[in-house]
Amino acid sequence: MQDQPGAIVTVTWHAMLREKTGRAQEEVSTRAATPAELFLELAARYEFSIPADSIRFAVNGEIVSSKDGLQNGDRVSFLPPVSGG
Amino acid sequence: MQDQPGAIVTVTWHAMLREKTGRAQEEVSTRAATPAELFLELAARYEFSIPADSIRFAVNGEIVSSKDGLQNGDRVSFLPPVSGG
């Protein structure tokens, strides 16, 4: 991972994560290879208490696997457990 | 059965039986002990082709067993196979 070039992605925060970070959106420069790696990086920064394995990931408007790759310019959403309906 | 006193009951005809008999209601004097017996009696008179075992019986507004007793003054309905809904 150290050999990867950095990427700039747009992160959108929702629900309890939005309240915890105090922001709806931010640009993040990261060397994370996957949404899951990026989440761990940001979870450490923001000191989230929510279990990482409860989070789903969306990239560019679509829910993706935690192991999907991240590209420069991607729009990334971290989805905490849902409660619609 | 021959020893039973006769009863006068009001018979209501529905759907294909109403069309076959040409009437919605009639008074019937009968020695039949049960709705099923009464049906067989009337089926012979009107020459119904519908199988007797496809008929359900209602007495005084409530569906009853084919073996329930008939009383003088009862209101009897013969219910051919249904198709509501």
Add this chain to the structure above:
Amino acid sequence: MGAFRLTTEPIEPFRLESELENTVTGALVTFAGRVRNRNEGRDVLHLFYEGANEIASTEFEHIETEARSRFEIEDIRCAHRIGKLELGEIAVWIGVSARHRGAAFDGCRYLIDELKQRLPIWKKEHYADGDSGWINHS
């Protein structure tokens, strides 16, 4: 007035539904059955429904009691149209409210399934070829 009615007037789902909205119950499931333009390969022009009102009401009460004993239902409304019906018109409407959606779905399904098997209501179809006939579900 009970939960069930036979009516010669067009069924108004929104009116029936509003009768179920007085209580805050969480889930509402409704079923509407409408007149189809084809049945078993024949073109239907219109329908005629006949019903035995008193017997149907009593039998529906039995079905309702069964449904309430099986599922945690809050409230029920059901209407069945009789007389002449045109294509697309609602023949039967059922609404079930419940605290949880499972009971609302299961209760509504139970009511329509039993209603079709048991209520003294008969359908006569009139076809494009001029023929007509009483329909038998069984």
Add this chain to the structure above:
Amino acid sequence: MGAFRLTTEPIEPFRLESELENTVTGALVTFAGRVRNRNEGRDVLHLFYEGANEIASTEFEHIETEARSRFEIEDIRCAHRIGKLELGEIAVWIGVSARHRGAAFDGCRYLIDELKQRLPIWKKEHYADGDSGWINHS
């Protein structure tokens, strides 16, 4: 326009339902989920729903495709409210039309079950005691 929408406006079932009535399909099953006054023993004053619109729409399309492959569905409409909701207001509405009632019931049930598990929508309850909290279905 797809079958799904997130909306800050009150949901109007009758308008959505009329979009499903253009075709003569026989069966229509609808589900409405409304805000309850109590949840897990606590008195709810009102709710706040937040949704991720683009992701929810895409995910609903997947759910719709699955439902159509499993059941013989004619048409679907679904709306989920976001923003502040009062007690008794409709949070989610789903309507499914089909030729036969089995597919309409099963399809509607599938959609609401999957929607609750998968769509990125979050509910925050505000309680009578002044407390509030995000709800977690799982």
